[in-house]
Ligand SMILES: Nc1nc2c(c(=O)[nH]1)N[C@H]1C(S)=C(S)[C@@H](COP(=O)(O)O)O[C@H]1N2
């Protein structure tokens with residue numbers, strides 16, 4: 001097949017969208033984080049010393065990275081400019097040094113302020129392009145895109161890129177740590193884009209066909225959620 005330069009960056013089964021929408025599980029569209037300015041992430045699980053990543057965050061070395069973003073429903077956005085701290089740097093300087101997970105606690109569970117959650121193997125998170133990001137395009141993360149802190153794992157589908165982080169757990173492998181706020185067939189234990197690990201149980205292309213018709217309504221639902229949130233914010237301020 002003759003591919004144009006435009007298409008080359010697209011992984012299997014993905015299509016480009018120009019706009020980066022607020023997106024996710026439709027039934028979470030009306031949920032919003034309660035703290036969008038201050039980074040306060042509990043580091044816990046099967047560890048020696050649970051700890052809050054608060055002031056420590058500012059002591060970590062920062063990087064900027066341009067990467068593409070791939071949602072499991074088949075839309076992809078190109079060239080997002082994130083900045084934050086590399087996960088491997090955070091792991092070495094904070095987790096391994098201070099939190100000290102059990103040697104077999106190699107499953108990392110990310111939990112958002114909106115109740116969203118998903119897990120990834122530590123091995124996948126130590127890749128050089130995985131970030132804890134607090135900025136996008138030179139600005140602090142907007143509430144749409146994960147304020148105050150989110151995971152950015154470009155080789156993994158969007159649903160692994162948990163927003164509004166409130167808690168990170170280092171766990172021994174167990175089925176219950178893989179639960180998500182939805183049916184488990186929607187979450188592959190690894191979720192690698194290049195391998196079309198879109199979900200568990202069914203082949204990748206089946207998910208693509210199921211999900212593609214739902215993109216429009218999901219974008220709409222999240223827009224409604226955002227508008228509702230903004231109205232409430234304004235009303236709060238007036239009070
Ligand atoms: N906290 C939280 N993180 C989340 C979600 C969510 O609903 N809540 N949705 C996931 C999904 S399915 C996708 S595609 C991306 C969307 O990121 P965006 O809203 O910045 O486009 O966030 C992921 N992380």
Ligand SMILES: [Mo]
Pocket residue numbers: 023024071072073158159
């Ligand atoms: Mo997604």
